[in-house]
Amino acid sequence: MDKAMYAIEVENLTKIYGKGDSAVTALADASIQVKPGELVAILGPSGSGKTTLLTCIGLINEPTHGKVVIDGTTVADGGWHGGIDLKRMRREKLGFIFQAHNLIPFLTARENVMVALEINNFSRNEAKARAAELLVSLNLGHRLNNYPSALSGGEAQRVAIARALANKPKVILADEPTAALDTENGRNVMILLKKLAMENHSAILVVTHDHRMVEGFDRIFHVSDGRIDTEKYNSES
Amino acid sequence: MNLALRDIRYHRGRFILTSIGLGLLLGVVISMGGIYRGLFADALAxxxxxxxxxxxxxxxxxxxxxxxxxxxxxxxxxxxxxxxxxxxxxxxxxxxxxxxxxxxxxxxxxxxxxxxxxxxxxxxxxxxxxxxxxxxxxxxxxxxxxxxxxxxxxxxxxxxxxxxxxxxxxxxxxxxxxxxxxxxxxxxxxxxxxxxxxxxxxxxxxxxxxxxxxxxxxxxxxxxxxxxxxxxxxxxxxxxxxxxxxxxxxxxxxxxxxxxxxxxxxxxxxLTKGMIEKARMQLGLFRIILLVISAVIIALIIYTSTLDKIRVIATLKLIGSQNRVIIGMILQQSLLMGFIAYFIGYGLILLTYENFPRRIVLEAFDLQVLFVIVIAICTISSFVGIRKALKVEPAEALGG
Incomplete structure (x- = not known):
């Protein structure tokens, strides 16, 4: 199978919540393409529709109209594409990073990464080794057996990044990944994401409202009132 | 990785206390059964x-x-x-x-x-x-x-x-x-x-x-x-x-x-149908009531525990976890709680039954039936939590 040119392709994506008079258009005719290895930001104020865009690409929210293609597989085309296994797609193609790290509190740092691997049918030993390798690469080798409650905000977010990367996904979706961090830690996370995008050849789509954090991104989309207004290349920002 | 055991390991204090509480309740159920059998044994002694x-x-x-x-x-x-x-x-x-x-x-x-x-x-x-x-x-x-x-x-x-x-x-x-x-x-x-x-x-x-x-x-x-x-x-x-x-x-x-x-x-x-019939019925009724109470308590514990894990469940769903992983986590915890509580109750009665003022007769058949009932109650009670867990949307993992 030929390698897809784009990791993410969104065409004329529309999401309408509710029906009739109470219908609210959260996203209208959004179109973006992200190449593998690209780091892309979606900027916009609260309620602008950026998280809706992320959830439609992340196969969490069913689009009302439009097309979503992930790594060459059409997942939505005016609603979910027939026969598509959303969970499997999420498991195999997507990695998620959340605003709060969303680590499982009763698992250690290593186990939090292992869980993503084990649900993808990695053997226990393989999962254990890969989780340790990932965490060591993110300078968390000394925190393997710590529970999330014993980690700092920055460390917890790095564990979350390791979990998102565990299955070597084609697409990483990050929802306000720096919102719970101080400026320095936030900046470090963004630098890390940039590095990982290049190293892993993954497309990384980051939703944020913080302009200061998008320094070094390849492209930046501005969203307001459910529409993608402008697209900037890094050299322009 | 067994998520149920990991959760229990992390919250072991809470789990042990809950199991002890439930074990005491099941101990009362076991002793009621023993008194019930004891009534027969006494009547016919x-x-x-x-x-x-x-x-x-x-x-x-x-x-x-x-x-x-x-x-x-x-x-x-x-x-x-x-x-x-x-x-x-x-x-x-x-x-x-x-x-x-x-x-x-x-x-x-x-x-x-x-x-x-x-x-x-x-x-x-x-x-x-x-x-x-x-x-x-x-x-x-x-x-x-x-x-x-x-x-x-x-x-x-x-x-x-x-x-x-x-x-x-x-x-x-x-x-x-x-x-x-x-x-x-x-x-x-x-x-x-x-x-x-x-x-x-x-x-x-x-x-x-x-x-x-x-x-x-x-x-x-x-x-x-x-x-x-x-x-x-x-x-x-x-x-x-x-x-x-x-x-x-x-x-x-x-x-x-x-x-x-x-x-x-x-x-x-x-002796049995006339003299101890009412006491027997009373004890039988108490046993049923206590089992219903146990079922309600187990269901509440599992439901509350599931509510505590909504974000965990949403996260698991979001990263593509299969339903069986989530169902397994809830069901295994429920079964393990019932299993441990049963043996706490059984051990307690085994250690104390000779000091009861009335004769307690522990029959293997009764104990086996109760064990099966407890496991059935745990399985059924966990459905409340499982139902809630299956309704959790992956989107709930997003946001602050």
Missing amino acids: VLDSTKADIWVVQQNTNGPFAESSRIPEDIKYRIKLVPGVAEASPLSFQTIQIEKMGKPFRFFLIGYDTNGFGGPPEIVAGRNIRQKHYEMVVAKAMKMDIGEKIHLGLHDYTVVGITGKVVSSGGDPAAYVSLADAQDIQFKKDNDAIRNDRERIGTNLAAIQSISPSQAKYLKQNIAGITESTHTVNTIVARLAPGANLHEVQELISRWNHFRPISVEEQTKI
Whole structure:
């Protein structure tokens, strides 16, 4: 199978919540393409529709109209594409990073990464080794057996990044990944994401409202009132 | 990776406390079952230990346990002569409550013919009754020592032996004395009462003008002899000869006036269906109520625990976890809780049941059935949590 040119392709994506008079258009005719290895930001104020865009690409929210293609597989085309296994797609193609790290509190740092691997049918030993390798690469080798409650905000977010990367996904979706961090830690996370995008050849789509954090991104989309207004290349920002 | 065990490991304090609480509740359920079985065992203890085939009691009564029954002791000779009867022996029963060390001391006194049967089923310490009078064998539960004396009626009785667990249908421990002693204790009047009775009979006879003083004296002696006789028993128990037909023997005894021959099967029915039926039903109802309470508690614990994990579940769903992983986590926790709680309850009752005031009989079948019920309750209760978990949207993992 030929390698897809784009990791993410969104065409004329529309999401309408509710029906009739109470219908609210959260996203209208959004179109973006992200190449593998690209780091892309979606900027916009609260309620602008950026998280809706992320959830439609992340196969969490069913689009009302439009097309979503992930790594060459059409997942939505005016609603979910027939026969598509959303969970499997999420498991195999997507990695998620959340605003709060969303680590499982009763698992250690290593186990939090292992869980993503084990649900993808990695053997226990393989999962254990890969989780340790990932965490060591993110300078968390000394925190393997710590529970999330014993980690700092920055460390917890790095564990979350390791979990998102565990299955070597084609697409990483990050929802306000720096919102719970101080400026320095936030900046470090963004630098890390940039590095990982290049190293892993993954497309990384980051939703944020913080302009200061998008320094070094390849492209930046501005969203307001459910529409993608402008697209900037890094050299322009 | 077993998420259920990881969660339990992390929240072990909470899990252990919850399991102990549930274990105590299941311990009560187990003890209720044990008391339920104990009621049967108690009700049938004397019946079983006597090993008789027929209980001959006063006509039109369900004696000697369910109703009062009084029959002459010498009827035993007639019963022994009935074809098919191998041996017959008289028995006397009475419940006695006295004060011992300032506390009520209640027991079930059985008088038996030391040359017959119906005496203590086993002697665990000391010896059996050898003398005709003033010796006693007591059940272990009476907590008396060999050589200890107890005052009953007009005399002191010495404990010479200890028997095992024999109790009345009411659960009172049994004590054995010779039939003559039991009859004395039950029927013999004290000296003042005897003197009063004799005076009254003498006065009544003197008032009858048609009899001479010598006739009156003769009658007075005979009447006093009859009224002071203690040769009354509550039942005569009989054992059949090998090959004898129970119904034929019953039929023969039934033809006599004033007596009713009750088979062991009928006596068992009288004791279990009549005397302990309400207590049995009450205990059964308590068990059901407690099991329902356990089910509600388990369901609430699992539901609350699922609510605590909504974000975890949403995250698992978002990263593509299969439903079986989430269902497994909830179901395994529920089952493990039920399993541990069951064994806590079982262990607790196993360690303490001998100290219960009433007999607790733990039967393997009951314990196995309860285990299956507990596991079924845990499985069904976990559905509440599973239902909630399956409704969780992956999107709930997003946001702050």
